[in-house]
Amino acid sequence: MPNPSRPATLKSMATALGVHVSTVSRVLNGDPAGVERAASPEVVERIRALAKELDYRPNTQASNLKLRKSQEICVLMPRITDLVMATIYDGIDSTAEQAGYLTFVSNTDDQQPRQMQRAEHALRRSVAGLIVGDSHVGDTQPLLDLLTRKHIPYVLVSRQIAGHVAACSNDELGGWLAAQHLYQLGCRDVAILAGERHASTGADRTRGFTRYYREQGITLRQEWTVNGPFDSLTGHQQGEYLLGLTPRPQAFFAVNDFLAIGLMGAARDKGLMPGKDIAVVGFNDIPLAHELIVPLTSVRLPLTEMGQHAVELLLKRIKGEPVASIILTPQLQVRASSSVLPS
Incomplete structure (x- = not known):
C-alpha cells in the first residue's frame, strides 16, 4: 500500500494495485472510452475505491507542465x-x-x-x-x-x-450618435473630453463624434478637444479649464461617464446646471448615470x-x-x- 504519510500518486496506486500507471490515469481522469480500453469493471472499481480511501487529489501543476x-x-x-x-x-x-x-x-x-x-x-x-x-x-x-x-x-x-x-x-457609431443628438438639440459649439490618446475607445468615439459634425459642414475647434485619463478627477480638471474659456462651449461630449461626472462637478462649482446652462453627454451608461441629481445622457454599451x-x-x-x-x-x-x- 502507498505510504499514508505521503500524498497518493498515480504511480504509488498503480504499484499497490499491480496495474500500469496509465490505467490508473485513464480511470481517474474520467475518460470513458479510455477506461473501457484500459481495464475491466472490477479493476476500475478497485482503482476508484483506493483513490477514495487515500483521498487522492490530482497534481494539476504537474499536469499543466506536461500538457503545456x-x-x-x-x-x-x-x-x-x-x-x-x-x-x-x-x-x-x-x-x-x-x-x-x-x-x-x-x-x-x-x-x-x-x-x-x-x-x-x-x-x-x-x-x-x-x-x-x-x-x-x-x-x-x-x-x-x-x-x-x-x-x-x-x-x-x-x-x-x-x-x-x-x-x-462600435465606438465610432456611439460617438456619431452622441453628436447627432447634440446637433439636433441645436448645439454647435461643442467640446470633447477625449480620454487617453493610446486607447482605441476614446479615439474611435471622438472620431465618430467629429465626423458627424463635419458631415453637417461644421468643423469643431481642435483646442476644445482635450485628452487625459478616464477618471472623474481628470473630468473635473478639464471641466474647470473648458468652462473658464471665453466664449465657453455650449455642450460637452465625454468619451467616458466618469469624465462626464467630473465635468458636471466642475459645472456645479461654477454655478452652472447641466441641461439648462450646458449640455453634457457621457459614454458607457454606468448605473450611476441615471442616479445623479441631474441624470446623465449616455451612450449605453452591453458591458x-x-x-x-x-x-x-x-x-x-x-x-x-x-x-x-x-x-x-x-x-x-x-x-x-x-x-x-x-x-
Missing part, C-alpha cells in the same frame, strides 16, 4: 478599480466558470512595460489563453506579437486593433455581454476554431443633462 496548458485564463486590465472594466470582467469570469475555466486579473495601470511583465508571468503559469483589455493603438504591439509568435490564444476586449480578434463595441463574448471567442481560439471579432451596437440614452438647448 492549464484551465486558467489571464485577464489583463488597465485598472481593476474602473467600474466599466469590472463589469466586463464579471461577464468574463462567470462565462469562463461555466466552461470549466478559472480566471485571474492582472492590473497593468495601462502601461505597456507592466503589461508585458504581467503577461510573461501568466505565460510561466502555462495559462490556456489571455484576454487583453488594455491594448494600445500604435504601430508596435510587443505583447500581441509575442503571443502570436508563441501561438498563445488571446482576444482583445473593449479596445480593438486592426488585424486582432476582439469583443468590443457584461462584451465580457461573455470575449470568453466565447477565446475558447474557440483555444480549440483551434476560426473566429471573427464581435462588434456590439451602442444605444443612446437621453436624460436631463442634455434634454434642452442650453440657454
